[in-house]
Amino acid sequence: MCTVRHDKIDLFIKEHNIINITELMKIEKMKSDRVVGTVPQTTETLFITKCSNMLDTLMSRYHSDPEVYITAAKYEFDDRNDVEAARKYFSEGLKYHTNCKNLYAEEFWVEVQHLEKTAGASLPIAIGKYKNLIKRFEGDIEFHFILLDRAIKLSVVRELQCNVVRDMVKKYKHSELMWQKLAKIHFDGFIYHQETEQLHYDKNYTNGIRNCIKTYEDGLKENLPPKNKHKLWNFYIDHIIEIRKSYRMKKETIRNFMNETMERAFKKAHNNKALLKPEHYIYWAKNTNIDCRRILRKAVEVIEDSVELWVYLISYYLTYDSLEMGIEAFQAGVRALTSKSMPLWETLILYMANTHPKLVK
Secondary structure (H helix, E strand, O other): OOOOOHHHHHHHHHHOOOOOHHHHHHHHHHHHHOOOOOOHHHHHHHHHHHHHHHHHHHHHHOOOOHHHHHHHHHHHHHHOOOHHHHHHHHHHHHHHOOOOHHHHHHHHHHHHHHHHHOOOOOHHHHHHHHHHHHHHOOOOHHHHHHHHHHHOOOHHHHHHHHHHHHHHHHHOOOOHHHHHHHHHHHHOOEEEEOOOOEEEEOOOHHHHHHHHHHHHHHHHHOOOOHHHHHHHHHHHHHHHHHHHOOHHHHOHHHHHHHHHHHHHHHHHHHHOOOOOOHHHHHHHHHHOOOOHHHHHHHHHHHOOOOHHHHHHHHHHHHHOOOHHHHHHHHHHHHHHHHHHOHHHHHHHHHHHHHHOHHHHO
């Protein structure tokens, strides 16, 4: 990995009394504009020459910092619209920083933007860069995600996006992280069809939600190792909660679909011994259309050392005037928690003080 050494750049900036490299270029531009007796083309040439000289100076003095090359390449591409110069700086930087993922990612991002600018004409170059990157970082799923996030930002580069998604699915089919990522891009409207290996964008968010849910359920059918499958269950449950909290639930059809999905998914996760977080059981109990008490009883059987679950179960019984059941749950909780049971005592004593003050005395 590359190490960013901001101290050297900061020293250079301090010596020139500027805010950053971009600010220096603005200063040089103003100086060039004030040159008397020059035509606009000469002024621009003077500015470009000074900036280029400055960048060359930075390269020679501070090549140990990959951020210098990224800054220079971005300037050439963003401000001067010179993709060849940008490529030159990336190429030079990668001679010194052969394993700097940030340099590779920024180089790829420039190619993605250039692909959009050329309306797809530079696709062979972009595809070539991408293929070299996934070969170089073979097995690095997180870096593949970085490339996907860059590619998916722009709508014109669909063929490149399709290549990135297709390779992700093929290379990492047995990773729970891949299924989570695929579900997320489906949720955002980028629908990948594994049968045809094609990608398209669907702006109908109802379809996005349905494809997202289907992707998680498809992934859970795969032959993943038990530990990985449990992680995927957690990703799935968390995403269901996230969707149900979103503005998209305003639509009745989505609301009904997600309610059915929640009941089915939480029940299956519990049956597969994959529902292992107290907050998941509590969320299920709060939002279920079935017996809340049964869910909470299941919860304390699975996670018997959770203070939060025992307190919630006892409070539930006491709230609905089931004092006998509340005391029974309290006793079971004290046995399970032993030295951690003080919150249970506090819950019961507070309830008794409010409802049966004579008994407390």
